[in-house]
Amino acid sequence: xxxxxxxxxxxxxxxxxxxxxxxxYHENLNTYSNVIISDNIPILLKxxxxxxxxxxxxxxxxxxxxxxxxxxxxxxxSIKEExxxxxxxDFDLDKFYKFLKDDEKLSPCCDFSKGLRLFRASDPFExxxxxxxSSNNSIKRWxxxxxKLKKIWGDEFEFPSGKYYKFPPSEILFDAYGDNLEEYEADxxxxxxxxxxxxxxxxxxxxxxPYIKEASEIFTLECDYNDFFNMSYKQAYDEIIKIKGVGxxxxxxxxxxxxxxxxxxxxxxxxxxxVSYLYFDNNSDISIKELREFGMDTFGKxxxxxxxxxxxxxxxxxxxxxxxNK
DNA sequence: CCTCAGGAGGCAC
DNA sequence: GTGCCTCCTGAG
Numbered sequence: 439x440x441x442x443x444x445x446x447x448x449x450x451x452x453x454x455x456x457x458x459x460x461x462x463y464h465e466n467l468n469t470y471s472n473v474i475i476s477d478n479i480p481i482l483l484k485x486x487x488x489x490x491x492x493x494x495x496x497x498x499x500x501x502x503x504x505x506x507x508x509x510x511x512x513x514x515x516s517i518k519e520e521x522x523x524x525x526x527x528d529f530d531l532d533k534f535y536k537f538l539k540d541d542e543k544l545s546p547c548c549d550f551s552k553g554l555r556l557f558r559a560s561d562p563f564e565x566x567x568x569x570x571x572s573s574n575n576s577i578k579r580w581x582x583x584x585x586k587l588k589k590i591w592g593d594e595f596e597f598p599s600g601k602y603y604k605f606p607p608s609e610i611l612f613d614a615y616g617d618n619l620e621e622y623e624a625d626x627x628x629x630x631x632x633x634x635x636x637x638x639x640x641x642x643x644x645x646x647x648p649y650i651k652e653a654s655e656i657f658t659l660e661c662d663y664n665d666f667f668n669m670s671y672k673q674a675y676d677e678i679i680k681i682k683g684v685g686x687x688x689x690x691x692x693x694x695x696x697x698x699x700x701x702x703x704x705x706x707x708x709x710x711x712x713v714s715y716l717y718f719d720n721n722s723d724i725s726i727k728e729l730r731e732f733g734m735d736t737f738g739k740x741x742x743x744x745x746x747x748x749x750x751x752x753x754x755x756x757x758x759x760x761x762x763n764k
Numbered sequence: 765c766c767t768c769a770g771g772a773g774g775c776a777c
Numbered sequence: 778g779t780g781c782c783t784c785c786t787g788a789g
Contacts, residue, residue: 574773579784644782649775685775706774726774 439495439518443527446490446553450525453750456569457559457695459581461485462602473595473602474560476516479508480604482597483517485525490553495521498597526556526698529743537740538747543716547747550754554746558698562663564605565696570649570683572691579642586641587611611654614638616647649683656681671699686730694742703733703741711761712752720761 451460451470461472461483469486480500487493497517499508522528531553538544559565567587571580584605591610592603615621617639622631634640638647657663666674671693679689690704703709705726713729714720724732737744752758 572773573775574781576773576784579773579782582784639782642783645780646775646782683775687774707772 439514440492441495441521441527442492443525444491444531444553445487445493445525445527445555446551447485447487447493449551449554449750450557453554453557453746454577455557455695455746456572456580456691457557457565458561458568458605459584462600464599471599471602473597473604474517474520475604476513476520477509479503479513480593480595481513481517482595482599482602483521484599485521498599501596501598520560523698524558524560526558529555531555534740534743538744544744544747546755547744547751551747551750554750556698556742556746557695559696561605562666562692562696563608563657566653566657566663566678566692567605567611567650569688569691569696570653570681571643571646573646573683573685573688575646583642587638587643590614590636590641608654608657611638611650612658614651614654616651646683649681652682653684666693666697671701674699675702686726690730694745700739700742701734703730703737703745705730705733705745708749708752708758709733709745712748712757715757715761716748 447470451463458472461470463470467484467486468488469484471482471484473480473482475481482498482500484496484498485493486496495517497513499505499513535548538548564584568580568584571583588603588605591606591614593606595602595604615624615634615637617637618631618634621634621637622628625634638650643650666678669677674693674697675689678684678692679686684692687704687706690702693699694702694704707726710724710726710729713732714724717732718724733741733745752761
């Protein structure tokens with residue numbers, strides 16, 4: 439299937455959005471692949487492109503599923519809808535670029551991020567755990583941790599092009615061991631304690647392990663995250679921030695990348711540096727709380743996209759280096 | 765080549 | 778305001 443939309447797959451996949459880690463990249467084919475569940479069937483999505491004005495979507499079904507039992511038309515319709523959601527293809531980038539160019543402080547962003555789109559979650563729970571893992575952490579570290587987690591607890595599917603793992607549901611992580619001591623005590627073989635690596639701590643989540651466990655418990659026993667789709671931004675924010683390990687920044691990441699609340703403006707030190715530089719004459723007295731309010735008031739429904747473009751602008755233009763080398 | 769101190773990051777307390 | 782946990786960088 440060919441999609442004639444402006445999108446830069448590399449930028450979108452690798453910009454550190456906390457809906458999920460980047461998909462598996464195959465260099466020789468220039469393809470990003472990931473498994474999703476579509477109509478109860480695991481489907482491997484494969485996206486590739488030669489230029490940013492279009493991309494191709496291909497798919498595979500698992501080796502152990504007989505091709506004759508799948509309804510191809512139905513599958514293709516549903517994966518098309520899914521890719522439109524995940525790559526946010528309904529968002530009008532041209533209109534957004536006009537908005538950026540109307541603000542002389544924002545207009546340089548366009549040149550560094552052409553084709554960058556929101557990378558939305560297929561599974562909101564994955565976005566919740568990914569966002570919690572990203573706090574006080576680097577992109578490389580949290581994505582490595584999430585990939586390890588998927589390999590240990592996620593369902594494994596074999597496709598013609600290889601093995602892929604889905605992010606596990608909350609009840610699986612609710613049951614998972616927190617660290618190797620817990621795992622050791624539940625095992626009757628009593629091996630050396632270092633041998634126990636089937637636990638959250640061993641994935642490198644550090645002190646965030648109890649936060650991940652608690653979030654898993656809440657979404658297993660107490661509430662359904664799908665309720666967030668029926669809330670206003672403010673209602674959803676007030677609700678999600680109650681979870682331990684979820685502060686203002688993580689809450690906004692979850693709402694933006696996991697649930698598509700476009701008015702969220704995730705505010706961290708990087709955004710603070712670049713906004714201070716662009717809008718406040720580099721006077722960084724502005725607090726993170728004020729920064730979030732500034733972003734939401736100034737950019738409105740484009741707040742999430744502006745945050746994305748500002749971050750990428752800072753990262754790729756060398757502006758972040760300049761702002762931190764002093 | 766090695767080791768090790770220092771830095772980075774958002775949140776709970 | 779302080780400490781959390783892990784990885785990365787750079788100095789020696």
